[in-house]
Amino acid sequence: MSARLAVPGRLDVELSAAPGDVVAVVGPNGAGKTTLVQALAGLVPAGGEVRLGGADLGSLPPQHRRAGVVFQDQRLFPHLSALENVAFGPRSRGVPAARARDTARDWLDRLHVGELAARRPGRLSGGQAQRVAIARALAAEPALLLLDEPFAGLDVGVAAALRIELSRHLAAYDGVAVLVTHDALDALTLATRVAVLDRGRLAQTGTPQEVAARPRTEHVARLVxxxxxxxxxxxxxxxxxxxxxxxxxxxxxxxxxxxxxxxxxxxxxxxxxxxxxxxxxxxxxxxxxxxxxxxxxxxxxxxxxxxxxxxxxx
The missing domain is CATH 2.40.50.100 (RNA polymerase II/Efflux pump adaptor protein, barrel-sandwich hybrid domain)
Structure with a gap:
């Protein structure tokens, strides 16, 4: 993936990643991390381009970008069961309903919430809802996986268990994953590359070890x-x-x-x-x-x- 994105007054970055890369995006509040995710997903108007696998995603509407998004607040459809939430992605790509539900059950099982398939989001705990949200993103077989602080708001034990679960799936994921995080642990254990944003611009990139050893912003120095x-x-x-x-x-x-x-x-x-x-x-x-x-x-x-x-x- 190669991306050049500009959102006036909010973001102006160039970012690249290879298939299988997990890019941790770090920076202080207001640095443009969530804006970057939204621009990659096509959820905010942005100038520039996003190229992935030879295609320019920047010219496509969000539903055709093959991007799976996990939001901080899950944003599950409240009127649908966990199963139907996860099946939504495959169905939106034209997969028949029965096959989409089979795929959804498989992903719910993989994330250890298969027994909650019939529950609606209002009857799920924060950790359960986040597992369903991750399953929904992965079930659509995205070429680009966008995770905007997926462990935010979870207690330490739940976040630790989900981090382990997600790391296993990311290790087998052959697309490009972009992970927004405030936690040095995520950047050091889940990511293959780190991108540091500061005031909407890219301040530093490198492997987690390189960035941790020689931080170029006070925010990253504090993280490590x-x-x-x-x-x-x-x-x-x-x-x-x-x-x-x-x-x-x-x-x-x-x-x-x-x-x-x-x-x-x-x-x-x-x-x-x-x-x-x-x-x-x-x-x-x-x-x-x-x-x-x-x-x-x-x-x-x-x-x-x-x-x-x-x-x-x-």
Whole structure:
């Protein structure tokens, strides 16, 4: 797949993927992730083109693009049973009703909700409804699978089980999948490539390992648990464990140091992770004892320092 898409004021990107690729799209709120999915599916007017298998999907209406879409809120048809929801895709492509229902039953079974085939969406839990939504998207045999935060709103256990289930299907999927996510775990475990959006434009692409090792936006750095400071075309990255927090300006001239104000604090393993705002927005891991002894609570002004040896420059 190769795509050049422009939605005035919202999106201007070029994106490519090979058959079998799972492209994780990440970025802060408002970066254009959902707009990208909608433009690929033909649900919003967009300039440019989307080429897949030699065809220009951009010239086709949504129903002829062979794109399966899983929305954040499922968007199942409330008046249809789970079975009829899943059968909708094949039937819209002209498959006879009986065969479409057979296909739907097969996909519901594969996603472990076959016993819920007769239920309408209102009688399904969030996790069950999302499994039905994924089954509906896959039953249409799409060449392009679009997943817009499929685990959003699910509790941790349900999301983990569904992530495992989806990873198995994506591994066997020979089309192109585009997965919008806010979770680094999805990008690192489900994707073969990562596309980073920032203010409607493509800020970085690469394998999950490449993007995690050398993030080019603060958002991605936060996702993978790093601090990143941009200086022109140079990026300086360092882990939160390398940040020393003190109440007074360090007198060691060999260290990098900045002023900051604590914005928040939360448990992180056996450490306390501080979110800090100042010369740069950074995160730092400190011990519970240091948090108590130094009074590191939200609103406290502190100094942050990092040894040069702890910083990776690229």
């Amino acid at each position: 648990g790093l601090n990143v400071i941009r200086e022109g075309t140079t990026f300086r990255a360092f882990p939160p464990s390398s940040v020393t927090v003190s109440l007074h300006e360090p007198d060691d001239s060999a260290r990098n140091h900045w002023r900051g104000t604590i914005r928040g604090a939360s448990p992180h393993g056996d450490q306390i992770r501080l979110q800090l705002h100042g010369d740069h927005d950074l995160i730092a891991d400190v011990t519970p004892a240091a948090t108590r002894d130094l009074g590191l609570t939200p609103g406290r002004e502190v100094w942050l320092s990092v040894k040069e040896t702890a910083i990776t420059t690229y």
